[in-house]
Amino acid sequence: MRLLLAACALLAASPAAAQLSRQEAAMAASIDADSAGTLTLLERMVNQNSGTLNLAGVRAMGAMLRPEFEALGFTVEWIELPETKRAGHFVATHKGNGRGKRLLLIAHIDTVFEASSPFQKFSREGDKAIGPGVVDDKGGIAVILAALRAMQKAGMLKQADIKVVLTGDEEKTGDPIPVARRDLIEAGKWADVALEFENLARENGQDFGTVARRSANNWTLATTGRTGHGGGIFNAETGYGAIYEITRILDAWRAQLIEENLTFNVGVIGGGTPATIDKDGVRIEASGKTNVVPATAIARGDLRSLTPEQDAAARAKMQAIVAQHLPGTAATLTFQDNTPPMAPTEGNRALLARLNAANKDLGLPQMAEFPPAKRGAADSSFVAAYADTLAGMGPSGGTLHAEGEWLDIPSIALQAKRSAILMSRLARERR
Incomplete structure (x- = not known):
């Protein structure tokens, strides 16, 4: 009642x-x-x-x-x-x-x-x-x-x-x-x-x-360079080293990819001779000397997008930037799918x-x-x-x-x- x-x-x-x-x-x-x-x-x-x-x-x-x-x-x-x-x-x-x-x-x-x-x-x-x-x-x-x-x-x-x-x-x-x-x-x-x-x-x-x-997926970027004496950095024989290559890529993403509802955070980064990342992808160990060109650099972060189409376009642009290597370097970018948009x-x-x-x-x-x-x-x-x-x-x-x-x-x-x-x-x- x-x-x-x-x-x-x-x-x-x-x-x-x-x-x-x-x-x-x-x-x-x-x-x-x-x-x-x-x-x-x-x-x-x-x-x-x-x-x-x-x-x-x-x-x-x-x-x-x-x-x-x-x-x-x-x-x-x-x-x-x-x-x-x-x-x-x-x-x-x-x-x-x-x-x-x-x-x-x-x-x-x-x-x-x-x-x-x-x-x-x-x-x-x-x-x-x-x-x-x-x-x-x-x-x-x-x-x-x-x-x-x-x-x-x-x-x-x-x-x-x-x-x-x-x-x-x-x-x-x-x-x-x-x-x-x-x-x-x-x-x-x-x-x-x-x-x-x-x-x-x-x-x-x-x-x-x-x-x-938005989605919540991860990416891992790894770069390599020719290690050698630091005094030879930028020359034709040595090239630019792994850290300059990873810096180029990350800064190009920042300059060229930012748009509404798309983010790509860098959560962890390290470089040196050597540099390694643990199996969980959260901890990087690196060491190096000021007079040694770094052989390896690693960064890991997330990628968040609003639609599958936005996600696919962002990944394609990221890979295209990765492919434009500095002299004497190489790089690979991989993605881990977690949560779709x-x-x-x-x-x-x-x-x-x-x-x-x-x-x-x-x-x-x-x-x-x-x-x-x-x-x-x-x-x-x-x-x-x-x-x-x-x-x-x-x-x-x-x-x-x-x-x-x-x-x-x-x-x-x-x-x-x-x-x-x-x-x-x-x-x-x-x-």
């Missing part, structure tokens, strides 16, 4: 909100009524360490969430991936009537805070929740469950075909990546729509929709328009597109080629990946309302 009265009050609250159906108003009221329970679950999740490399902790998170989804009628599976040296993934499937849009909900249960981190426990300061992974991405999981529970109570879940994939290695993806993301990609091929529940994009009090994310497609923008219709009916402001250069890569990029995708459906927060990570508690209910209404409408649309 209390939920019914609250739903009626919501319907009558404003002319904009009058566009909500009776069931949608009931969902919004239910989310508010269950806010304390949602926050209690979030606290439990945060207090369970699930750093990516804490395999037991990641699996414990899966065990904690299993009954939450099973209570909603989902079939839960834990997918083991021992070949990737990661804990695996949590997959929950809800079978509806088979007529509406198939919905894929994406989040991750791992965090950057390993068991050795001093930042381990949930705390609260007013409307701010603080803790490891509280917004990235345990708050996103809390939003998913709050929305699904509201849909169930309003009778809107039973017809919905939904698959939830909570990856266990988003923060440090297992290798090989095609194996680590195989099940997520298959879910993307099954789905018509994918909603990713990482943190909401919010700036200066304004909420934004995420219709695009989530391009800003018309299908993604249509999803944001649907979300903005829900915003209007809730009496909320419209959400503009968030600039993709301000967001990092995420698991949604692996499915964006197969399903219309909208990211950033999780709660708002800050200080991600650092001690003091925090979440805006009211944003959990806000995002759950947006999600429940959007999902229930999509589930009623014919495929």
Whole structure:
């Protein structure tokens, strides 16, 4: 009775909100009524360490969430991936009537805070929740469950075909990546729509929709030169050496390749006689003398682009610059594919328009597109080629990946309302 009265009050609250159906108003009221329970679950999740490399902790998170989804009628599976040296993934499937849009909900249960981190426990300061992974991405999981529970109570879940994939290695993806993301990609091929529940994009009090994310791939550049006495540098016999060659290439990239939504950071560099890089590609050892022309130089960094076409064009330009060797030098450039781009497609923008219709009916402001250069890569990029995708459906927060990570508690209910209404409408649309 209390939920019914609250739903009626919501319907009558404003002319904009009058566009909500009776069931949608009931969902919004239910989310508010269950806010304390949602926050209690979030606290439990945060207090369970699930750093990516804490395999037991990641699996414990899966065990904690299993009954939450099973209570909603989902079939839960834990997918083991021992070949990737990661804990695996949590997959929950809800079978509806088979007529509406198939919905894929994406989040991750791992965090950057390993068991050795001093930042381990949930705390609260007013409307701010603080803790490891509280917004990235345990708050996103809390939003998913709050929305699904509201849909169930309003009778809107039973017809919905939904698959939830909570990856266990988003923060440090297992290798090989095609194996680590195989099940997520298959879910993307099954789905018509994918909603990713990482943190909401919010700036200066304004909420934004995420219709695009840039890629996150790596490159390794290695140059060689003829070593010899430093006094012979630049002459025809010795040439320019490996360090001048790598400097030429990097500076030419800077001068010729910079464009909107394309970046290519240099993360580590070293040169000398000799210079080597470790198998993980993060540590370079080099030594040399001021009077010896360096034989080897190595640099490693990332490449981020908005579309596959932009990525391919950038790689071609980078290789063309590499090929213009200084005298007496050689160079090789290799790429490592990690996360593809989530391009800003018309299908993604249509999803944001649907979300903005829900915003209007809730009496909320419209959400503009968030600039993709301000967001990092995420698991949604692996499915964006197969399903219309909208990211950033999780709660708002800050200080991600650092001690003091925090979440805006009211944003959990806000995002759950947006999600429940959007999902229930999509589930009623014919495929």
